Amino acid sequence: MENLARKDPAPNSVRVGQVLETATRLFTERGYEAASIRDLAAELAIRPSSLYHHFPGKQNILFTICFGMQRDFNAEVMPHLAAGRTPEEAIRGTIRQHILFSQRRKGEVLVNIRERRSLPPKLLARVNELRRQYRDAVADVIADGHRQGVFRLTQPKLAAMAILDMANGQALWFKPRDRRDLDRLADSYAQAAVVLLGGWVPVP
Amino acid sequence: MENLARKDPAPNSVRVGQVLETATRLFTERGYEAASIRDLAAELAIRPSSLYHHFPGKQNILFTICFGMQRDFNAEVMPHLAAGRTPEEAIRGTIRQHILFSQRRKGEVLVNIRERRSLPPKLLARVNELRRQYRDAVADVIADGHRQGVFRLTQPKLAAMAILDMANGQALWFKPRDRRDLDRLADSYAQAAVVLLGGWVPVP
DNA sequence: GTCTATACGCAGATAGAC
DNA sequence: GTCTATCTGCGTATAGAC
Numbered sequence: 001m002e003n004l005a006r007k008d009p010a011p012n013s014v015r016v017g018q019v020l021e022t023a024t025r026l027f028t029e030r031g032y033e034a035a036s037i038r039d040l041a042a043e044l045a046i047r048p049s050s051l052y053h054h055f056p057g058k059q060n061i062l063f064t065i066c067f068g069m070q071r072d073f074n075a076e077v078m079p080h081l082a083a084g085r086t087p088e089e090a091i092r093g094t095i096r097q098h099i100l101f102s103q104r105r106k107g108e109v110l111v112n113i114r115e116r117r118s119l120p121p122k123l124l125a126r127v128n129e130l131r132r133q134y135r136d137a138v139a140d141v142i143a144d145g146h147r148q149g150v151f152r153l154t155q156p157k158l159a160a161m162a163i164l165d166m167a168n169g170q171a172l173w174f175k176p177r178d179r180r181d182l183d184r185l186a187d188s189y190a191q192a193a194v195v196l197l198g199g200w201v202p203v204p
Numbered sequence: 205m206e207n208l209a210r211k212d213p214a215p216n217s218v219r220v221g222q223v224l225e226t227a228t229r230l231f232t233e234r235g236y237e238a239a240s241i242r243d244l245a246a247e248l249a250i251r252p253s254s255l256y257h258h259f260p261g262k263q264n265i266l267f268t269i270c271f272g273m274q275r276d277f278n279a280e281v282m283p284h285l286a287a288g289r290t291p292e293e294a295i296r297g298t299i300r301q302h303i304l305f306s307q308r309r310k311g312e313v314l315v316n317i318r319e320r321r322s323l324p325p326k327l328l329a330r331v332n333e334l335r336r337q338y339r340d341a342v343a344d345v346i347a348d349g350h351r352q353g354v355f356r357l358t359q360p361k362l363a364a365m366a367i368l369d370m371a372n373g374q375a376l377w378f379k380p381r382d383r384r385d386l387d388r389l390a391d392s393y394a395q396a397a398v399v400l401l402g403g404w405v406p407v408p
Numbered sequence: 409g410t411c412t413a414t415a416c417g418c419a420g421a422t423a424g425a426c
Numbered sequence: 427g428t429c430t431a432t433c434t435g436c437g438t439a440t441a442g443a444c
Binding site: 162166168169187191192196199 | 235237321322362365368370372388391392393395399400405406407
């Protein structure tokens with residue numbers, strides 16, 4: 001039944017990548033809880049039960065998106081923390097790449113930010129572990145800068161959170177008109193982070 | 205039926221305020237979509253149908269939380285934008301109050317940040333209108349500072365978004381140990397915003 | 409203001425054929 | 427790898443008595 005309700009003929013085969021791309025879009029548009037397995041199957045022009053050939057369940061689809069995104073993010077962005085010759089250069093390059101990555105893979109990034117908490121505790125912990133690695137690495141560079149006298153603040157983890165909250169926020173509202181527009185935001189935020197760290201004096 | 209499953213006797217009457225407080229907690233802990241009317245009724249020790257005496261539906265409960273929080277926020281925080289004698293003082297006082305409010309009413313703030321988008325378009329627009337008023341007022345003060353030569357950046361709305369993203373982020377992770385700890389974060393972030401605006405040079 | 413009873417649909421997931 | 431058919435439970439919401 002319901003065959004007539006389907007506009008397009010069923011494809012011979014659906015790849016895992018197609019499932020993830022479509023799920024990312026649906027989770028972004030409607031939220032994880034509000035997007036159903038039935039919705040996802042309909043978008044892929046297959047039956048709901050067919051999805052269980054690719055994934056053991058809905059939560060696993062969410063995990064694959066969040067974990068894969070954060071793993072790629074860390075692999076791509078964290079090297080910039082060690083690349084600069086000074087802490088300023090390291091922070092500048094890192095924040096720049098952070099923003100470029102966020103915009104290039106915005107769908108996955110938004111799902112990770114907004115829907116991650118719907119994961120069961122064990123899967124959530126695996127994603128959070130990757131996030132913690134990145135945050136701690138940023139805090140370490142800030143602490144280096146403080147030892148070298150270029151950053152004045154005394155709480156590197158707090159400073160890291162402030163900068164990363166700022167860098168993450170743009171994914172929710174910034175829509176670059178073109179590549180130049182994107183570059184400008186990335187450079188501007190990278191500089192903002194350095195300015196912040198250089199001028200921020202601890203409050204007693 | 206099900207009377208035996210209820211641990212506590214039903215109260216004679218449930219106030220609207222109790223419903224909102226409990227709903228805020230549930231929506232914060234589980235997310236709006238994942239928290240059901242049945243869950244909410246169980247926490248209040250009443251039957252699900254009784255909730256419809258206080259609210260016409262689930263979406264209206266969410267709207268009441270989000271709109272009420274943002275209305276109170278604007279009434280309490282926005283006056284600080286006009287209070288300082290200089291743009292620096294205005295921004296400093298505003299960000300400070302922004303953070304104090306966010307921590308004092310964290311539950312509602314988190315619901316507004318994370319669950320607002322589950323509102324139907326018309327109700328969402330009414331909440332977003334209040335948010336826009338606040339953001340624009342912040343941007344206006346930044347533009348004033350630029351005209352007076354104390355802020356160097358050229359995109360006041362972008363600068364406002366950057367600062368507000370930073371100021372909003374702490375609600376998700378900062379757990380003050382005591383009042384002194386909270387004051388220190390509020391002062392620190394307020395200063396960070398001023399430092400950022402004072403040292404941020406536009407990228408061409 | 410709360411209750412009982414219920415309508416009605418959709419949720420995630422599984423079994424087993426092709 | 428996809429299908430048909432189906433299970434079981436829970437979702438929001440309503441009618442009408444007390």
